[in-house]
Amino acid sequence: xxxxxxxxxxxxxxxxxxxxxxxxxxxxxxxxxxxxxxxxxxxxxxxxxxxxxxxxxxxxxxxxxxxxxxxxxxxxxxxxxxxxxxxxxxxxxxxxxxxxxxxxxxxxxxxxxxxxxxxxxxxxxxxxxxxxxxxxxxxxxxxxxxxxxxxxxxxxxxxxxxxxxxxxxxxxxxxxxxxxxxxxxxxxxxxxxxxxxxxxxxxxxxxxxxxxxxxxxxxxxxxxxxxxxxx
Amino acid sequence: xxxxxxxxxxxxxxxxxxxxxxxxxxxxxxxxxxxxxxxxxxxxxxxxxxxxxxxxxxxxxxxxxxxxxxxxxxxxxxxxxxxxxxxxxxxxxxxxxxxxxxxxxxxxxxxxxxxxxxxxxxxxxxxxxxxxxxxxxxxxxxxxxxxxxxxxxxxxxxxxxxxxxxxxxxxxxxxxxxxxxxxxxxxxxxxxxxxxxxxxxxxxxxxxxxxxxxxxxxxxxxxxxxxxxxxxxxxxxxxxxxxxxxxxxxxxxxxxxxxxxxxxxxxxxxxxxxxxxxxxxxxxxxxxxxxxxxxxxxxxxxxxxxxxxxxxxxxxxxxxxxxxxxxxxxxxxxxxxxxxxxxxxxxxxxxxxxxxxxxxxxxxxxxxxxxxxxxxxxxxxxxxxxxxxxxxxxxxxxxxxxxxxxxxxxxxx
Ligand SMILES: Nc1ncnc2c1ncn2[C@@H]1O[C@H](COP(=O)(O)OP(=O)(O)OP(=O)(O)O)[C@@H](O)[C@H]1O
Ligand SMILES: [Mg+2]
Numbered sequence: 001x002x003x004x005x006x007x008x009x010x011x012x013x014x015x016x017x018x019x020x021x022x023x024x025x026x027x028x029x030x031x032x033x034x035x036x037x038x039x040x041x042x043x044x045x046x047x048x049x050x051x052x053x054x055x056x057x058x059x060x061x062x063x064x065x066x067x068x069x070x071x072x073x074x075x076x077x078x079x080x081x082x083x084x085x086x087x088x089x090x091x092x093x094x095x096x097x098x099x100x101x102x103x104x105x106x107x108x109x110x111x112x113x114x115x116x117x118x119x120x121x122x123x124x125x126x127x128x129x130x131x132x133x134x135x136x137x138x139x140x141x142x143x144x145x146x147x148x149x150x151x152x153x154x155x156x157x158x159x160x161x162x163x164x165x166x167x168x169x170x171x172x173x174x175x176x177x178x179x180x181x182x183x184x185x186x187x188x189x190x191x192x193x194x195x196x197x198x199x200x201x202x203x204x205x206x207x208x209x210x211x212x213x214x215x216x217x218x219x220x221x222x223x224x225x226x227x228x229x230x231x
Numbered sequence: 232x233x234x235x236x237x238x239x240x241x242x243x244x245x246x247x248x249x250x251x252x253x254x255x256x257x258x259x260x261x262x263x264x265x266x267x268x269x270x271x272x273x274x275x276x277x278x279x280x281x282x283x284x285x286x287x288x289x290x291x292x293x294x295x296x297x298x299x300x301x302x303x304x305x306x307x308x309x310x311x312x313x314x315x316x317x318x319x320x321x322x323x324x325x326x327x328x329x330x331x332x333x334x335x336x337x338x339x340x341x342x343x344x345x346x347x348x349x350x351x352x353x354x355x356x357x358x359x360x361x362x363x364x365x366x367x368x369x370x371x372x373x374x375x376x377x378x379x380x381x382x383x384x385x386x387x388x389x390x391x392x393x394x395x396x397x398x399x400x401x402x403x404x405x406x407x408x409x410x411x412x413x414x415x416x417x418x419x420x421x422x423x424x425x426x427x428x429x430x431x432x433x434x435x436x437x438x439x440x441x442x443x444x445x446x447x448x449x450x451x452x453x454x455x456x457x458x459x460x461x462x463x464x465x466x467x468x469x470x471x472x473x474x475x476x477x478x479x480x481x482x483x484x485x486x487x488x489x490x491x492x493x494x495x496x497x498x499x500x501x502x503x504x505x506x507x508x509x510x511x512x513x514x515x516x517x518x519x520x521x522x523x524x525x526x527x528x529x530x531x532x533x534x535x536x537x538x539x540x541x542x543x544x545x546x547x548x549x550x551x552x553x554x555x556x557x558x559x560x561x562x563x564x565x566x567x568x569x570x571x572x573x574x575x576x577x578x579x580x581x582x583x584x585x586x587x588x589x590x591x592x593x594x595x596x597x598x599x600x601x602x603x604x605x606x607x608x609x610x611x612x613x614x615x616x617x618x619x620x621x622x623x624x625x626x627x628x629x630x631x632x633x634x635x636x637x638x639x640x641x642x643x644x
Contacts, residue, residue, distance in 0.1 A: 054638050057537070059537055059637045059638040060638040079542070080541055083536065083539050083540070083541050083542075084539060085539075086538065086539045087538065087539020087540075088539070092534075092537050092538060094534065097530060097534075098534065100237075100531055100534070100535070101244065101531070102237060102240035102241050103237070103240075111535070111538060112538050112539060115540055115544075
């Protein structure tokens with residue numbers, strides 16, 4: 001068993017050029033995430049949560065510093081290698097409008113598996129199992145516009161975990177749902193983490209979400225303010 | 232999930248927009264068929280009419296006859312040429328003829344004109360417009376040695392009636408002036424005054440005797456084809472037969488009637504240009520629709536690419552959408568064009584009220600009824616052109632979609 005962290009950010013800065021002004025979204029930020037963690041990036045709006053998730057998720061590149069995923073330096077990978085890395089190693093859950101409107105819940109959930117060219121029968125089997133896991137088996141044939149926001153998020157979670165990624169990145173996954181639904185979604189993620197050992201890293205500024213995390217990474221103005229690990 | 236299915240569903244998501252766009256493609260098909268089928272019909276008509284005015288779809292003649300049609304240039308074994316031609320597949324008829332210039336006189340008046348000497352035993356109205364348009368009398372029979380058929384306009388100018396005498400003077404094969412006497416057995420009226428005032432038919436035997444021709448000699452063998460489009464191919468076959476004969480040449484109707492061929496070529500070019508412009512306008516509309524739809528879906532492309540879809544796959548997806556749009560447009564096009572085409576192919580529109588019954592262009596009578604006829608290759612050409620234009624219209628939107636960067640589009644607020 002090697003103990004290389006799953007995610008390593010080394011002195012990462014991300015500076016946006018906005019006209020003539022430079023905006024530092026993240027400044028000299030370092031972070032290690034170990035496999036099996038259930039961690040939350042928290043901080044006020046504009047503190048850099050989304051930027052960090054995008055950097056880890058190979059959707060964005062740092063201006064300075066290094067991002068490693070499973071020991072691999074992302075800067076060394078080309079555009080299509082990065083696409084493959086996202087497809088095979090990372091699960092994404094976004095804040096809202098996660099699902100493709102022309103695909104059913106089932107088809108949305110199997111989208112990544114289809115990109116991986118997994119045969120249809122096998123795909124269906126895996127997806128139906130995971131949809132059952134997230135409580136969406138009954139509604140598998142519905143299109144996103146026939147599902148509630150919480151149901152859509154469950155399908156997005158199913159899609160994120162069905163390909164067995166190394167880490168699931170979720171950017172404020174509960175921001176657009178009511179609190180009961182948010183609790184249910186959190187229960188689901190906690191359970192998936194505990195039962196299947198799936199690594200979760202998500203961002204939030206919702207206090208109730210923070211209460212459920214085992215590690216809280218506090219951000220302020222793009223810098224690490226406090227890294228809090230709880231029993 | 233197949234990209235093809237996804238592309239179709241995306242198109243059906245905004246049904247109204249897609250159907251309207253598909254209808255513009257369908258309208259393009261309708262226009263294109265209208266332009267092409269009316270000219271395919273008109274060209275076929277003009278070519279066939281011109282063929283029955285003397286030279287056929289192909290003419291076999293002395294190689295120098297075309298440039299200097301003097302009467303010393305002749306085929307010595309016209310009947311043998313005729314027989315060989317008739318054995319060639321695609322040839323429906325072959326007529327031995329002598330054609331040349333002559334002065335025609337009756338009483339005190341005379342006019343210059345052209346004669347076509349024919350074999351009355353073989354010529355039929357099907358391949359001879361003058362016999363088809365007889366208004367008085369009939370064609371001379373095989374044993375009427377001196378029978379002539381004249382045009383109505385010439386009959387009027389020379390005061391000819393059936394049974395009247397006509398004297399014609401021409402230069403024989405040695406360049407000597409010779410005169411022959413004919414007696415009017417029929418009068419034709421094609422409707423084209425320049426033809427009706429100048430053309431005279433008389434028997435081949437009389438021409439041979441007067442010109443001092445050998446018994447099997449003639450200026451040409453006019454060959455008729457079941458389909459004028461085969462002219463070049465059949466010319467090739469026939470020319471091959473007589474490759475060793477420097478005294479025999481084969482001309483297609485395009486070569487023997489360059490004016491008509493030029494007129495058709497220019498008309499066709501203009502037609503294509505017009506269709507191309509219409510096509511461009513429609514393609515711009517399609518591109519606009521696809522571009523709009525791509526712009527609206529930036530977020531979706533961002534998500535799909537974040538999940539690991541390759542830019543190439545996104546490009547393919549949008550190209551498939553434009554492919555579906557093209558197919559839908561073609562299908563609608565066939566549906567709306569078929570009844571129109573069938574009506575026009577069977578009944579047509581009669582323009583004789585507008586342009587008169589006797590309208591001619593390029594020296595050829597034009598049928599005043601507009602009808603449709605669509606060659607198989609024209610139909611395939613239209614389908615291919617419409618489809619390719621749709622695909623071409625999809626290229627820019629597709630690349631636009633493929634260039635989406637996931638992070639830019641996943642920024643919320
Ligand atoms: N594309 C961009 N161009 C310029 N500045 C940007 C861009 N994206 C983010 N920023 C800036 O970077 C900073 C961090 O943004 P980020 O989206 O990471 O914050 P966040 O913590 O996710 O905020 P929120 O809670 O509102 O989602 C902000 O000040 C923001 O204005
Ligand atoms: Mg954010």
